[in-house]
Amino acid sequence: MASILTANGVYEGSRIPEHREAYVKAMSEQERRGKPSLDEQEVKLIEQVILESYQELRTVTLTVFNPFDDEVMRGVVTSIDKPRREITLVQGEEDYSFIKIEEITSASI
Numbered sequence: 425m426a427s428i429l430t431a432n433g434v435y436e437g438s439r440i441p442e443h444r445e446a447y448v449k450a451m452s453e454q455e456r457r458g459k460p461s462l463d464e465q466e467v468k469l470i471e472q473v474i475l476e477s478y479q480e481l482r483t484v485t486l487t488v489f490n491p492f493d494d495e496v497m498r499g500v501v502t503s504i505d506k507p508r509r510e511i512t513l514v515q516g517e518e519d520y521s522f523i524k525i526e527e528i529t530s531a532s533i
Contacts, residue, residue: 459489460529473531474511477501486513487530488523497521 462470477484478501488495499515509525 457491459491459527462529466530470528470531471525473533474501474504474525474528476533478504478511482533484513485532486523486528489527489529494529497523 473484476482481500483498483500486497488497497513497515499513499520501511502514502520503512505511511523511525512520513523514520
């Protein structure tokens, strides 16, 4: 009688999609990383670049924090919502993003 174990020691019958999805999710959760802490000078620089882009309609490059991989975005800041600490970044005619200022890790013009 042939063994029902595979080479890696897992029962062949236990290879159902739900197990694989749970395993993949657990592995991706382990790859999460924490948000870097910015000093006061870096925060002021980010805010200055955002304000300059807003006032002069200049293109800005922002690095936005993501627990798995940072996202680099280029565009023009068209609005600043001070109470919510959020900006609107327009990247194209109909392509825009709402970004929390706290999530921005670097900014440059």
